[in-house]
Amino acid sequence: MLLKHLRALSVLATTFVASLAAHADYHVDILPPVTPVSREIYNLHFGILWVCVVIFVIVFGAMFWSVFKHRRSAGAKASQFHENTTVEVIWTIVPFIILIGMAYPATQTVLNMKDTSNADMSIKVTAYQWKWEYDYQQDGVKFLSNLATPRDQIEERDGKVGAPKNENYLLEVDNPLVVPVGKKVRLLITSNDVIHGWYVPQLGINQYGIPGFIKDAWFEIDKAGTYRGQCSQICGKEHGYMPIVVVAKSPEEYAAWVKDAKAKMPPPATVAAATPEAPAGATPPAADPNKKWTLDELKSAGEKLYAANCSACHQPTGKGMPPAFPALDGSKVATGPKAAHLATVLKGRPGTAMAPFAQLADADLAAIITYERNAWGNHTGEAIQPAEIAAARK
């Protein structure tokens, strides 16, 4: 009952603040919850906030009453009382009881959010610097999810005027995580390099992905829609640029999506999800694994793929940002023997920021490596074919 009144009051207060803000976006509350757990979180926060507000009014009321009444300029004379066991016992016990009242519902929610048993489906989430990989354990779909906001909307340095920003600037991805509504989805969260945080506020999930360990979390979305979040744990240079988008669809639409997504997946153990003309998952897997690409075809596809996958660290100029992110322009790896270059890209360099990129398709890797070996001041003249990547994987 009391909670209801308080909620009405808070809606009123929020409306007041919002009307002050006119058209601008002055959000002051937790985003609308869409899972049972996030709804519990919302209510817990709401309840605790109001307990705090009541205590705040009492404490600040006493303090400001004192400030205005017990001042020399108001003619107050100092009394000399101090120490009163009764009062001190009361103000120790009462907060303790209030805390127990807060801890009880919180404990129930903790137990609920930790209960990942009896899930309808599991998705393995692997964090990379700086993208997410989703691997549907039952449905056999697996893909990467990258920031979709174009760089020219972000970059405003050196007097550049940024392009007009999208509505979901920095919170948009190329391939969102699609899940069915009303199903208990268990996430198995891990990382390939450093600690990341898979954080979608409206689902009530914020879970570190820790390299070498798998942690789990679950959600059951009850309303179809698009829910956005981003990496919550600082993970290096592009930490601010690894968003998460979850699209919840009805089970039927989800089934249709799975069928479609599967069709786009590269068949296992064969090559080329993408042709160099249309990189990265944009076309059906029609490309012939044994086709020989020309140097120019590979270079022009490689340039785009390099921009999407490599340029954040190694820079569009190939100059890198030494020492953490070395230059490729003129580097020993990019101008020396092919084998070492392939190994670096496929396996990464443990202990450095260089992650393995084996998750990319052979054709894409062939294009990227060809580009790196023939761009800027590098002129090896070598065209790396997808078959060579496939061979190097073994």
Next chain:
Amino acid sequence: MSTASHTHVSGALDDHGHAEAHDHHGPPAGFTRWMYTTNHKDIGTMYLWFAFFMFLLGGTMALGIRAELFKPGLQFFDPEFFNSLTTVHGLVMVFGAIMPAFVGFANWLVPLQIGSADMAFPRMNNWSFWLLIPAALLLIGSFFVPGGAAASGWTLYPPLVIQQGISVDMTILAVHILGASSIMGSINIITTILNMRAPGMTLMKMPLFVWTWLITAYLLIAVMPVLAGAVTMLLTDRHFGTSFFNAAGGGDPTMFLHIFWFFGHPEVYIMILPAFGIISQILPAFARKPLFGYASMVYATASIAILSFIVWGHHMFTVGMPAAGNLFFMYATMLIAVPTGVKVFNWIATMWKGEMTFETPMLFAIGFLCLFTIGGFSGLVLAIVPVDITLHNTYYVVAHFHYVLVSGALFAIIAGIYFWLPKWSGKMYNEGLGKLHFWLSMIGFNLAFFPQHFLGLAGMPRRIPDYALQFAEWNMWSSIGAFIFGFSQLIFLYNVIATIRSGKPAEQKQWEGADSLEWTHLPTPMPYHTFVTPPIVR
């Protein structure tokens, strides 16, 4: 000090006629005075100036951060440099500004308030100050090495920190040096307090500032070696092939988090307990009324210190600890609200039916009381595991710890400077400028940090150089507030310098309600050596 009104002290001011006789071997002139000094007052002064310089430096970094975040898009910095700014801002403020400032206070006040001639180990005191300089040079110098300064956040989590360049090694070395300095300082403070109190100055008669520092010093000795161990393991993981924090070699990155926060949470109280001490002396002085519950304040401080060792897991609710772990840390954390509440209630009861006047130290003390309480509330919200999960690593957390560290620790430091500067320098500061400084700080601070609660609730992560459009409005206000707050500190700098150079002479007991030994027993200005003969406290 509640008992002070009943305290009688033998001898009068001319006890120090004896001290005057030593004045001819007072301070030598020039740089060597500061280089070789073993005088607690000189060393305290150096600590405070060092802290102030680092505060301005760390503040400049913060303004860089707020400038970049004024609107969406990247206007000024490369993201990696932005990460360095947040990292070094944190390290500089924690280890370079707040902690040294409190050690400066301890140096100045502990001997004066317990009636001893100096610290127990004056030469070690000199050494613990001068160690700060190379540490600061390493920290700041790391901006200028290839790859830029450490960019992993001040918590230095592996494996990210393993990836970065030589600046991380410089940071690790700096942390080692700062740790050594803190441990020496703590040993000095504990030894001084336990062995050098004037006759009659029993533990339960000590001013609360001395009490809080005694407890803080034990915390420091307990946890600085833990931090040193953690960063040493980072160093060997980086260079000597160990795998403490590398799963591929049998280690666990989470272990670093556990070790770091076992240090990190007591560290938080290291930065706030001396502030409690300062406030517990300023409020009674201006209310002209003894502190309401002296004994319960001492016990509350000790309880907070003990609890601080069993709550570290609340920084790690999103790591994926088992439910039992999360629940234990939640309950333990909530428990801290009890002794903290006792403190707040005590301060209000001290003001109640007093005869208050509102000079600058009192304004900052009341500002502390209001805003620290708000920081306490947001701390309680964050203690609740499910709520923390949705707020962890968001701006809500940033708002929370700035409410306790800026309007908590820093406001107490500023209040303490205004309170004791007349005694230390022998001259009175400009009250009008002090009040202007307070009101601008108050407005700027709240404008900068209150909206960050809203940003966190809406899901804006911390340590990002750019953000989605729905966060734009509050970020703009936050940046405006930060610039107001930052620039108003220059008023403080000016006021302090002007006071020292040309302030009007201060009275021996500048504040009529002040009752600790430095006010009741020492002339203003103080001689270079004080309490050469200890006073007798009854």
